[in-house]
Amino acid sequence: MGKLIVVACGAGINTSTIAEDSIRERIAKEGMNDVEVKRILMADIEGYLTRSDLVMIVSMMKIFRTFNVPIFQGMPFLIGTQEEKDALLDKIVNQVKQS
Amino acid sequence: MSFIQTAVAWFLGLGSTTIVPIVLIILGLAFRVGFAKAVRGGLTTGVGLAGLFLVVNLIIGALQPAVQALADRMGIQKTFVDVNWADAGIAWGWPGVAGVILAIIVVNVLMVVLKLTKTIWTDMWSYWHGSALGGIVWALTGGNVVWGVVAAVVYLALGSLMSDLTAKKYQEFNDMPGIGVPCGTTVQASLVAMPIVWLLDRIPGLKDWDTSPEGIKKKAGLIGEPVVLGFVLGVLIGAFAYGGTGTDFGVTKILGLGINVATMMVVLPRMVSIISEGLVPITMSIVQFMKTRFKNREIFVAVDCAVLLGHPAVMASSVILFPLAVLLAAILPGVQMLPIASLAVIPFWAGAVVPYTKGNVVKTVIVLLVYMIPFMYFSTLTVSQHTEAFRMMGQYSNEIESGLKLASWDMGGDILGTAIQYVFKLFGF
Numbered sequence: 001m002g003k004l005i006v007v008a009c010g011a012g013i014n015t016s017t018i019a020e021d022s023i024r025e026r027i028a029k030e031g032m033n034d035v036e037v038k039r040i041l042m043a044d045i046e047g048y049l050t051r052s053d054l055v056m057i058v059s060m061m062k063i064f065r066t067f068n069v070p071i072f073q074g075m076p077f078l079i080g081t082q083e084e085k086d087a088l089l090d091k092i093v094n095q096v097k098q099s
Numbered sequence: 100m101s102f103i104q105t106a107v108a109w110f111l112g113l114g115s116t117t118i119v120p121i122v123l124i125i126l127g128l129a130f131r132v133g134f135a136k137a138v139r140g141g142l143t144t145g146v147g148l149a150g151l152f153l154v155v156n157l158i159i160g161a162l163q164p165a166v167q168a169l170a171d172r173m174g175i176q177k178t179f180v181d182v183n184w185a186d187a188g189i190a191w192g193w194p195g196v197a198g199v200i201l202a203i204i205v206v207n208v209l210m211v212v213l214k215l216t217k218t219i220w221t222d223m224w225s226y227w228h229g230s231a232l233g234g235i236v237w238a239l240t241g242g243n244v245v246w247g248v249v250a251a252v253v254y255l256a257l258g259s260l261m262s263d264l265t266a267k268k269y270q271e272f273n274d275m276p277g278i279g280v281p282c283g284t285t286v287q288a289s290l291v292a293m294p295i296v297w298l299l300d301r302i303p304g305l306k307d308w309d310t311s312p313e314g315i316k317k318k319a320g321l322i323g324e325p326v327v328l329g330f331v332l333g334v335l336i337g338a339f340a341y342g343g344t345g346t347d348f349g350v351t352k353i354l355g356l357g358i359n360v361a362t363m364m365v366v367l368p369r370m371v372s373i374i375s376e377g378l379v380p381i382t383m384s385i386v387q388f389m390k391t392r393f394k395n396r397e398i399f400v401a402v403d404c405a406v407l408l409g410h411p412a413v414m415a416s417s418v419i420l421f422p423l424a425v426l427l428a429a430i431l432p433g434v435q436m437l438p439i440a441s442l443a444v445i446p447f448w449a450g451a452v453v454p455y456t457k458g459n460v461v462k463t464v465i466v467l468l469v470y471m472i473p474f475m476y477f478s479t480l481t482v483s484q485h486t487e488a489f490r491m492m493g494q495y496s497n498e499i500e501s502g503l504k505l506a507s508w509d510m511g512g513d514i515l516g517t518a519i520q521y522v523f524k525l526f527g528f
Contacts (some may be wrong), residue, residue: 010406013224
């Protein structure tokens with residue numbers, strides 16, 4: 001079965017686009033063809049929480065609640081150096097491999 | 100010489116949706132994002148721009164007759180059509196946009212070197228606020244691209260100063276060290292919030308009045324969703340405009356307007372998002388460029404205001420404000436635009452206010468009710484040059500010549516932007 005990563009931000013306009021782009025690029029490099037990266041509005045998150053293929057949430061804002069899947073803070077995609085970005089991508093890839 | 104003139108005229112005649120991809124591909128190559136990414140990015144932004152203008156076409160077609168009918172039947176003079184984020188179309192489509200991008204990078208680097216600001220302007224997407232103002236000033240000055248770029252850069256430079264004042268508070272409240280948010284109307288909301296919150300905290304009774312954000316979200320949940328909000332507003336306006344007319348008491352027209360407005364609320368931000376998608380490669384390049392230059396300094400890295408939307412009080416305050424904003428605009432004399440598309444900017448303002456109200460919903464609502472009043476009047480004041488900017492870009496020329504007025508809160512009603520436009524007016528434009 002495929003695996004789903006959702007990238008959530010407040011407006012679904014700009015910040016999540018940047019994170020989605022970085023994650024997609026890395027996923028493609030790893031040859032992980034069964035992973036789907038989807039950019040969403042945080043307000044729409046409920047519909048995705050029930051999906052059995054959801055493996056993680058990458059959030060571009062501080063989240064004041066908890067979820068039943070791991071959540072990663074995506075800020076380094078916006079303001080991090082290349083090393084910080086790579087470190088976060090390593091973590092994300094490892095998490096996907098484990099789940 | 101005449102050949103060059105003909106060539107330039109031909110190029111400008113291509114229209115913004117064709118020119119912008121060409122300009123962005125050249126910029127992309129200059130910023131060394133790679134050929135494939137430059138081409139893909141440039142085309143994507145052009146497509147987003149074309150899509151945006153399509154949606155605005157739909158809005159105009161649906162809303163203009165409705166607000167006209169409202170005026171004819173009820174005497175409600177609110178005939179300006181609200182296009183709000185279509186201003187991103189002015190921003191990325193007017194002839195000075197490349198100049199704005201390059202000039203603000205140079206000015207910002209100079210300001211940081213001279214220690215005038217701590218905010219590095221890395222968030223290229225948010226240049227749009229300044230660039231939209233640039234386009235409006237370009238229209239105001241009768242097509243002067245240089246003045247447009249100057250206005251845009253002044254606006255964005257002041258934005259970085261406002262970001263300096265607010266960054267620490269945003270960082271603490273949202274737990275995001277190192278960020279700053281210099282975005283247009285958002286950061287101004289924080290500045291307005293400071294004195295009002297100070298005052299509210301000194302009024303007994305009001306000081307501790309609050310309500311639970313979760314409770315409000317449950318009760319008003321549906322109205323917080325753009326698709327439902329749009330449909331309800333469309334039906335309401337339709338009912339006043341068309342109710343009781345024709346063979347079916349106007350039901351066909353009323354429901355049709357509901358669907359059209361709902362479409363706009365859902366599709367307009369999607370189109371804006373496509374524009375932004377195409378800018379990602381250049382944005383990443385600017386972030387790296389700026390960050391490597393200011394490694395050992397305390398700096399605030401500019402990010403989009405969307406990062407401020409995490410707190411539950413943001414959406415709770417917004418759903419209370421949506422109906423209040425429409426009501427206020429309907430009642431206030433002299434306000435000529437009923438906010439519909441512009442309501443979408445309210446959550447961003449709330450995001451900038453909740454760090455100051457510590458997540459208090461009641462205070463956030465009060466602050467923003469005050470804050471939105473100048474937007475209602477300023478969007479009316481700036482409507483001529485705002486509409487003219489669209490016309491000069493070759494959009495909706497026929498409708499505009501027959502009297503259509505296009506207005507918006509963000510950037511048409513922007514406080515700082517309106518002030519800058521009036522400075523130009525002082526000098527005779």
